[in-house]
Amino acid sequence: MSDLALRGRIIEALAGAPHVDVAEIAVECHDDGDVVLRGSVRNLRQRAEAVRTARGVPGVRAVDDQMRTRPVGAEHRTAAETEAAVLDALILDDAVPAYGVDVDVDGGEVTLRGAVDIASQRDAAQRIALGVPGVSEVRNRLKVW
Numbered sequence: 001m002s003d004l005a006l007r008g009r010i011i012e013a014l015a016g017a018p019h020v021d022v023a024e025i026a027v028e029c030h031d032d033g034d035v036v037l038r039g040s041v042r043n044l045r046q047r048a049e050a051v052r053t054a055r056g057v058p059g060v061r062a063v064d065d066q067m068r069t070r071p072v073g074a075e076h077r078t079a080a081e082t083e084a085a086v087l088d089a090l091i092l093d094d095a096v097p098a099y100g101v102d103v104d105v106d107g108g109e110v111t112l113r114g115a116v117d118i119a120s121q122r123d124a125a126q127r128i129a130l131g132v133p134g135v136s137e138v139r140n141r142l143k144v145w
Helices: 003-016 044-055 074-092 119-130
Strands: 025-030 034-041 062-069 101-106 109-116 137-144
Touching: 003 025, 003 044, 025 074, 034 044, 034 074, 044 062, 074 101, 074 109, 074 119, 109 119, 119 137
Parallel strands: 034 062, 109 137
Antiparallel strands: 025 034, 101 109
């Protein structure tokens, strides 16, 4: 099964999980079943259920939980959804290795941190983030190795 097909199955499973808000989670698949869950979720229960749900999808070999918990509230929920949308956009675009990029959101302002291999990936990450609805500004703090 392709990484993209597995990602789709995991997102579908997360959408059906009772205590998981799939809009707050980005799913990245690698190497025949290795999965990374990223984003900001509202509590440890949601985090644990997301990991458990992903592990239960046929084809998943291992789940790397890189999610963060965040304070409750409408502002934080919007930030979590924007963070997940930026991460998803980076994951789906082959121009940038998303595993090396961290995303922080404050209102409509996104900060990208981490490392990429070449300058064109740094530029592409900024372009991709700016294309996400709700993002008005990008602070690009990505380093080039």
